[in-house]
Amino acid sequence: MVMMTYIEAARLAVQQAMAADETVWCVGEDLGRGGVFGQYLGLQVEFGKDRIVDTPISEAAIMGAAFGAAMVGTRPIVEMRFSDFALCATDELVNQIAKARFMFGGQSRAPMVIRKPVGLWRSSAAQHSQSLESWYAHIPGLVVLCPSTPQDNYSMMKAAIACDDPVVYLEHKNIWGLEGEVDTSLEVEIGAASRRRKGEDVTIVSWSNTANLAVEAAETLAGQGIGAEVIDLRALWPWDKQMVLASVRKTGRLVVAHEAVRVGGFGAEVVATVAEHAGDALKGPVRRLGAPRSLVAYAPNLEDKMRVTADMIVTAAKETLMGAAGK
Amino acid sequence: MVMMTYIEAARLAVQQAMAADETVWCVGEDLGRGGVFGQYLGLQVEFGKDRIVDTPISEAAIMGAAFGAAMVGTRPIVEMRFSDFALCATDELVNQIAKARFMFGGQSRAPMVIRKPVGLWRSSAAQHSQSLESWYAHIPGLVVLCPSTPQDNYSMMKAAIACDDPVVYLEHKNIWGLEGEVDTSLEVEIGAASRRRKGEDVTIVSWSNTANLAVEAAETLAGQGIGAEVIDLRALWPWDKQMVLASVRKTGRLVVAHEAVRVGGFGAEVVATVAEHAGDALKGPVRRLGAPRSLVAYAPNLEDKMRVTADMIVTAAKETLMGAAGK
Amino acid sequence: MLESGHNTQNARQLLVMMERIRAFEEHAILAAERDRLVLGAIHPSIGQEACAAGVMAHLNRTDILLSTHRGHGHTLAKGADPLAMMRELLGRTGGCCGGKGGSMHIADFGVGMLGANGVVGANITIAAGAAHGIKILGQDHIVVDIFGDGAANRGPFLEGINWASVFELPILFVCEDNQYSATTRTGSVTGGPGVAARAEALGLRATQVDGNDAEAVARVSGEIIARLRGGGGPEFLHAVTYRHTGHTSFDPATYRPEGEAVKEIAASDPIARQRAALLAMGLGQDVLDGIHTAAQAEMERVLKDAAATPFPPDEAAFADVQDIGSPMQEAY
């Protein structure tokens, strides 16, 4: 066990994977100088310019070329800088990478990790703050991961690099500096959620940085005598329906919280799945927290209006405990 | 009232809007020859090459340029040919068009209709068959419309062209030839659903071509003594929660059906909304039908595996009538 | 592969390949229009066979090819089995993509053909990346990427070619210019002096060739590919040709100026030209007829066999999507 930050954990995972497998390489803008957040610091010195590849500002080519290189047998780690810019490579990801193996009848593979830092990050405004994880969960062919802790950013990055499917890997920009203990021997199974806290009264499902807020909320609730079970999905595809359904059957109460826009967010999928498969177990109204269907503004007070906070999760948990199902 | 096809209805709406307003124009590939499905047949002869504009194969520029032209005061109708190719212009739509008005503090508008034909269409395989309406519903700033009948493709197209917001307009490729009566005086309010059939026993919510299948299913159910209320949402943003919630409160049973992939589809949003606001009214398990999270294959028997059929809707309706809530 | 040097044997091989491509596509069109066995759209390359035959003649099985929606000819010339290809067009078991891709996504990784593509221009960055991967792996294959004139107006043209240029990748980009983008004269929507100038501006050596002259295509691409194998940087080949049919087999192409097609076909059909060249080299008419008849017979058999093959098993609808979170485990 070592203490390290969220960003260091992923860097270590990448470094170890590159040391172990010569076909693993990283490709993106400014990687030689460490990448825009320092995710690749030191790696070009260690592995050279042919494996930590600095690219032109060509998102479509970064994504497309990495895919071509994956098809011939390398394992690229693609850096999109801000998940927003990945929209410049949507055809490449959705029409090409996600579909190729199927379209070609199983002839090809695309073992790629596509890193797209997501989320709100100090007054970055509407073009640098998005969380579009629900988009990727909707696309057959893609694995979708959203680590929220240093441990997960280590273990899940390792699992993602080892995975033969294309993995959309969504790190949250606001927690690069988050510290935590990392056990480098810990392996994570992709698709297994993490029960971050046990509780009997209400189930809180979340992922990415909001899962950290959910833990905070659960601590507050505990102080008020309410036992909240916090499930950090970690993976949105595949996702751990079993753990969620079992927990809801136990608690009878469900709050889902995420940073992305609520309408069409992945929270809808979680709530709908519970409604279909454990609707009879619900003892109170379901609560689904996400950003309003508005845009992220630059001014900090306006930006804050888009946030799901620990307080909001606490309130929602209490509402679901007090109210009857429906409203 | 005149009989016309789905494709003719939209063409008439475009033609009338262009005749009435000189700032309306159409832009896309091969429009001069009518567009790939004939949606623009005859319009270049009537309005000239400067208003029915043939473009290079440059989806990003088609979308981006239309946006620029909208900002200076024209009202472009953007043709993306197959919704799949629109993915080549995702940055333009999502980061630029949807966000500009907000980012610029209300200084700009983007009155655009962005036509993206969606859906399964005879062995078109994975890159020409997608339905990604849930993506667009998730993006603040966009209006999302999915007409399913000639009447709606006339009235909604007119409303879309008149709308000052950017409208993602999703026509279904498989019903271009669908005939129906069109009353050109009928106006549709964007966001109002259409109750295509009344019923007391079960609510079926759908949109786009699947709404037509839902009507078919309701007819079959009627023959078996089951009264299904079919709500064709027509608009996914804004969508008619009131009509859906009122119907579910009345019937206590809900089936949602769409052609898009089920996981992360807009059906999840509908079910989640009902679970939150009318969960207590549910008397049976909710059913959500959509494509499996797999890809559309070329071979017809495999393609069929991705289809939601009228039969499946009938079965789901019966299941929700027979089962208890949850399962 | 062609023997080195320009001789009758090579010229004959080019004709054989072009006749086979044409016969394949003529039968594919029959399958679509007469037999209604091809359900999706097919984009014939009839009239454009010189490019496929001439360029592929220089590739090994391990070299890599990417192509477009109009890729039957390239794929066949790269060495794919026409029966597997025809089965693919008919969506059958044993199709080279198991019936899941169809004409627009034809691929045969076994012969280095990494896929046709339904998105215009998308193959350009992917091909550059395949070459990048080859370089990383220290292999000595080369990559050929073929696209149409219309693709030169898409962003990935710039991004992919710049990429190859910057990383000095072993790749030949071929613009097979049939002068049309679907129903639009490409020239009317293409600014500047043309595609070769665009490639040059991105740092590539660009060569122009008569794309209806199989001999010329073979000669010029042979020189380029020799440079690539010798460690040279990426290159660009612009081959102008003409699409005899409509954009798809169902397109009557009424948008073409009156008489254009008749005139162009009479003047430039690459098969007719190659036949004439071989006659001039002394080959007998009977030999040429024999080549034609053999190609037709082969593809007639291929179509018959393909039509007799069953559709894929239903489970294939859920196979090969992904390992983790596969719809094989849970379709919904």
Add this chain to the structure above:
Amino acid sequence: MLESGHNTQNARQLLVMMERIRAFEEHAILAAERDRLVLGAIHPSIGQEACAAGVMAHLNRTDILLSTHRGHGHTLAKGADPLAMMRELLGRTGGCCGGKGGSMHIADFGVGMLGANGVVGANITIAAGAAHGIKILGQDHIVVDIFGDGAANRGPFLEGINWASVFELPILFVCEDNQYSATTRTGSVTGGPGVAARAEALGLRATQVDGNDAEAVARVSGEIIARLRGGGGPEFLHAVTYRHTGHTSFDPATYRPEGEAVKEIAASDPIARQRAALLAMGLGQDVLDGIHTAAQAEMERVLKDAAATPFPPDEAAFADVQDIGSPMQEAY
């Protein structure tokens, strides 16, 4: 707008504008680093002012400008109010975007400035479209679109410039080439002879100019804009300059070769050069000092006033998203 002809008055105006831009950005940096009032990233254009001053000098209020993340200078030179701009950088009421855009999305439609952009290269197609719209509306304004050297590697560069070329639109594309793309030497990731050659290959007349020489930029862009106003087709201007600061104000730019910045700044600072030119024309040092002092004083006041302005009302978070289905009616 500059008077026609090259004279002291014009030269002085150029200096005034450059001094104001620099003072604005110096104060923006103070606001960010000293005062912690700017919360997002700012991308200063210090050292690059010649382009803003020289090109904008020829534009009317009704002409249209689009710019990049590094767009303060262009916006100010287009006529925007520095107080509204500074308020925007501080996210305040009265900011030109109501505090909702910040530095990277600065815009002032009232002076024809249709937006900076956080996505590199995205403004190129939008600007082409603005010119297209102008043409459709039969107006006689022109459009200027400014982007960096890094943007020339993105697909929209090809698509947008080809678009302008094909539709013969009244637009000047300006590549303000500061030689860096964030931390990367742009030359190291750019194939071929350079951006001007790319534009030429897309059919544009391209002109090269010393981007640190405000007089030269003004002269050359004046000629181009005159051609545009006279009905000429789209053109391209490549102006090489140097970014004095890091990529953002917080970037120490340690990736630059030792001594490079010091040397470049000494040799090419456009303000120093313009001062020298004016001295040579006979202006007194006191006049130059006065211009400098006035600019600094103006922007000090601007910063002070901006800092005293309140944040926007909370409801603004839901305003101006869309009319139909607006979050004003229902936020969730």
